[in-house]
Amino acid sequence: MKILVTGGLGFIGSHTVVELQNEGFEVVIIDNCSNSSTEVLKGITKITGQEPVLEIFDLREKEKVQDFFKRHTNIKGVIHFAASKAVGESVEKPLLYYENNITTLVYLLQQLQEQEAANFIFSSSCTVYGQADELPITENAPVKAAESPYGNTKQIGEEIIQDTCKVTPNVKAISLRYFNPIGAHPSAKIGELPLGVPQNLIPFITQTAIGLREQLSVFGDDYPTSDGTCIRDYIHVVDLAKAHVVALQRLLQDKNTSNYEVFNVGTGTGSTVLEVITSFEQVSQQKLNYKIVGRRDGDVIAAYADTTKANQELGWKAKSGLEDSLDSAWKWEQKVRQTK
Numbered sequence: 008m009k010i011l012v013t014g015g016l017g018f019i020g021s022h023t024v025v026e027l028q029n030e031g032f033e034v035v036i037i038d039n040c041s042n043s044s045t046e047v048l049k050g051i052t053k054i055t056g057q058e059p060v061l062e063i064f065d066l067r068e069k070e071k072v073q074d075f076f077k078r079h080t081n082i083k084g085v086i087h088f089a090a091s092k093a094v095g096e097s098v099e100k101p102l103l104y105y106e107n108n109i110t111t112l113v114y115l116l117q118q119l120q121e122q123e124a125a126n127f128i129f130s131s132s133c134t135v136y137g138q139a140d141e142l143p144i145t146e147n148a149p150v151k152a153a154e155s156p157y158g159n160t161k162q163i164g165e166e167i168i169q170d171t172c173k174v175t176p177n178v179k180a181i182s183l184r185y186f187n188p189i190g191a192h193p194s195a196k197i198g199e200l201p202l203g204v205p206q207n208l209i210p211f212i213t214q215t216a217i218g219l220r221e222q223l224s225v226f227g228d229d230y231p232t233s234d235g236t237c238i239r240d241y242i243h244v245v246d247l248a249k250a251h252v253v254a255l256q257r258l259l260q261d262k263n264t265s266n267y268e269v270f271n272v273g274t275g276t277g278s279t280v281l282e283v284i285t286s287f288e289q290v291s292q293q294k295l296n297y298k299i300v301g302r303r304d305g306d307v308i309a310a311y312a313d314t315t316k317a318n319q320e321l322g323w324k325a326k327s328g329l330e331d332s333l334d335s336a337w338k339w340e341q342k343v344r345q346t347k
């Protein structure tokens with residue numbers, strides 16, 4: 008059964024391609040390689056023994072999207088990762104984010120509307136909840152005003168899909184609201200490869216530990232949490248990848264209760280930044296050079312998932328804890344630097 012994965016060479020996309028292939032799906036990837044490399048294809052192929060089909064083009068090119076679906080008439084599901092995701096950059100270049108994340112979504116949905124039966128999985132984010140009033144966060148928590156154009160593209164994206172599903176019963180969709188994806192495949196053949204200075208905590212930690220960055224800045228220790236640093240729900244990317252496969256299977260097997268559904272994907276456990284650092288130091292057996300600095304604009308105090316809905320309805324639960332995830336991230340960082 009053929010599945011299209013957009014952004015399949017990216018961090019979460021590549022891990023999902025592996026899990027799809029492990030489950031016997033045939034995968035076609037569309038990627039523009041703007042934040043990824045064809046080397047990732049080799050990593051995927053080494054892990055699964057199968058090379059997915061790769062088409063390199065930009066989804067903003069509408070004619071190419073149309074042409075793709077003319078050539079591939081038997082796509083049974085689409086998992087849509089391709090998007091820009093740097094919060095700071097989105098504030099500086101909002102129109103780029105609306106074009107990359109919204110226009111491409113519309114073009115894809117226009118194609119799916121034409122199909123007899125279409126199944127669509129969307130990469131959403133816990134960012135839609137902002138600072139939730141209650142923790143852990145359930146799917147019923149209200150969506151708060153977005154803090155950035157990036158966050159807004161996730162909210163608008165969800166609305167576009169929901170509106171489409173309302174009038175198009177042949178399109179079934181699930182939005183997965185990711186908490187904080189980290190880690191790498193246990194084989195260390197694929198992982199996260201941020202371009203330039205990492206904006207996210209874990210790649211910054213591993214790059215500091217390997218000597219690429221001098222020091223990690225911890226953004227704020229005066230938050231109302233146990234140690235004053237922010238709390239997040241860090242989920243192993245392989246667990247997250249598996250959530251996409253079960254979500255897709257739910258749609259393919261007609262187990263969905265409505266043609267548009269939303270699920271949180273996290274571990275259910277929150278960790279502070281200092282807890283992450285301590286855990287990393289244990290895993291890597293070395294001290295991390297860090298200092299406390301001021302708060303970062305736009306950071307919420309605490310976010311972690313109530314995963315009951317995904318547990319019960321998808322039959323999915325995260326297996327890895329923080330240590331496993333950090334261990335895989337550290338192994339990947341060491342492997343990447345060795346081979347450079």
Ligand code: UD1
Pocket residue numbers: 092094095132133134158187188206207208209211223224225226227236237238239280303304305306307
């Ligand atoms: C960020 C985005 C979120 C996006 C997600 C994608 C912001 C405000 N939020 O989530 O919208 O969906 O990335 O992966 O950018 N931290 C440090 N030092 C660092 C980096 C991070 O102390 O150098 C802290 C942050 O303050 C935060 C935690 O580590 O408390 C996690 O940060 P990060 O990895 O950037 O993820 P989020 O901010 O949760």
